[in-house]
Amino acid sequence: MPLPSPIHRAAAHATRMAAGALALLLAACAAPQPSPLVLTNTLGMQFVLIPAGSFWMGSDERPDALVRDYPGLERARFTALADEAPRHRVRITRAFWLGRHEVTVGQFRRFVEQSGHVAEADADGTGGYGFNPVYDPATSARGDAFEGRSPRYSWRNPGFAQGDDHPVVNVTWNDAQALAAWLSAREGVRYRLPTEAEWEYACRAGTETRHPHGDDPAGLLGAGNTFDADSAAHWPHWRAHALAGRDGFAFTAPVGRFAPNAFGLYDMLGNAWEWTADWYGETAYAQSPAQDPTGPAQGQVRVRRGGSWHTWALYARCAFRNWNTPQTRYPLVGLRLVREALPADAAAAPPGSAR
Numbered sequence: 185m186p187l188p189s190p191i192h193r194a195a196a197h198a199t200r201m202a203a204g205a206l207a208l209l210l211a212a213c214a215a216p217q218p219s220p221l222v223l224t225n226t227l228g229m230q231f232v233l234i235p236a237g238s239f240w241m242g243s244d245e246r247p248d249a250l251v252r253d254y255p256g257l258e259r260a261r262f263t264a265l266a267d268e269a270p271r272h273r274v275r276i277t278r279a280f281w282l283g284r285h286e287v288t289v290g291q292f293r294r295f296v297e298q299s300g301h302v303a304e305a306d307a308d309g310t311g312g313y314g315f316n317p318v319y320d321p322a323t324s325a326r327g328d329a330f331e332g333r334s335p336r337y338s339w340r341n342p343g344f345a346q347g348d349d350h351p352v353v354n355v356t357w358n359d360a361q362a363l364a365a366w367l368s369a370r371e372g373v374r375y376r377l378p379t380e381a382e383w384e385y386a387c388r389a390g391t392e393t394r395h396p397h398g399d400d401p402a403g404l405l406g407a408g409n410t411f412d413a414d415s416a417a418h419w420p421h422w423r424a425h426a427l428a429g430r431d432g433f434a435f436t437a438p439v440g441r442f443a444p445n446a447f448g449l450y451d452m453l454g455n456a457w458e459w460t461a462d463w464y465g466e467t468a469y470a471q472s473p474a475q476d477p478t479g480p481a482q483g484q485v486r487v488r489r490g491g492s493w494h495t496w497a498l499y500a501r502c503a504f505r506n507w508n509t510p511q512t513r514y515p516l517v518g519l520r521l522v523r524e525a526l527p528a529d530a531a532a533a534p535p536g537s538a539r
């Protein structure tokens with residue numbers, strides 16, 4: 185489902201640059217509306233300027249409503265979503281640049297080559313997880329859908345073919361920190377993971393429905409790369425949970441193959457789960473500050489958001505929260521970065537519908 189190429193209008197823009205080496209391109213897309221401001225960094229990552237604004241974070245949906253629309257799942261799966269409540273008003277007080285796409289394999293490779301960073305799965309020698317068509321989940325104590333850990337798997341090899349334009353996976357939260365720190369030092373601008381609140385604000389892009397396209401799970405089929413009939417062919421015991429149809433991708437898809445949301449962001453739902461900055465707190469929303477929440481001060485696991493190419497529709501909602509230890513590497517989990525906005529950037533932010 186390729187999109188028509190956006191028409192870019194280059195605009196002059198001044199920014200701090202490292203050693204004058206950064207050729208920063210600021211462009212505005214002619215469509216869709218409102219036109220997002222886009223910049224490209226030294227690794228070729230594009231960032232969209234997300235305006236400050238307020239939104240309703242989380243979900244108060246009752247299990248009965250979800251059971252109706254996401255059939256065939258045990259009731260415990262719906263009661264387990266209580267950490268999405270209470271739905272609460274959050275204000276993001278500062279504009280920020282957010283990765284237009286998930287970080288790609290090619291971008292992560294350039295980071296590794298240029299920085300000398302050794303990915304955690306390589307450094308600790310235990311490797312990652314991967315798809316193996318002859319692997320039987322019944323042989324795993326945890327019933328893992330993928331084989332691992334094994335040194336044969338890493339961000340370079342999740343067991344299925346990936347081009348340089350696919351989202352990098354099998355990367356840990358700690359790898360994400362290393363990438364952000366290296367980019368920050370190189371460019372003189374702070375890079376980091378989005379907070380949970382920034383991520384959900386960006387996913388919703390002014391919408392209050394389960395998915396940016398609406399409440400209907402079937403609509404995901406045209407909106408992102410999730411667990412469809414082609415994926416289910418490789419995990420037939422989960423076929424009942426697959427969307428009834430094909431989204432074109434049994435594994436990861438090249439980033440940007442589906443329509444962007446109203447902020448101009450691609451693949452917020454599906455393709456790869458995305459690490460966020462925050463520790464996970466099951467009851468965090470009950471005490472969450474109304475402005476720029478950053479999650480619990482401490483914890484054991486970090487939040488990831490958005491679902492993946494292997495994710496059922498119930499879990500590919502903007503409000504859904506999941507988590508892993510910072511050392512976790514898996515063929516479903518990747519990232520996208522925030523680049524903090526300078527005051528001049530924020531002043532250029534278009535008035536967003538979610539303001």
Ligand SMILES: [Ca+2]
Pocket residue numbers: 409410411412415431432433434435493
């Ligand atoms: Ca798919």
Ligand SMILES: [Ca+2]
Pocket residue numbers: 286451452453454455456457458490491
């Ligand atoms: Ca994603």
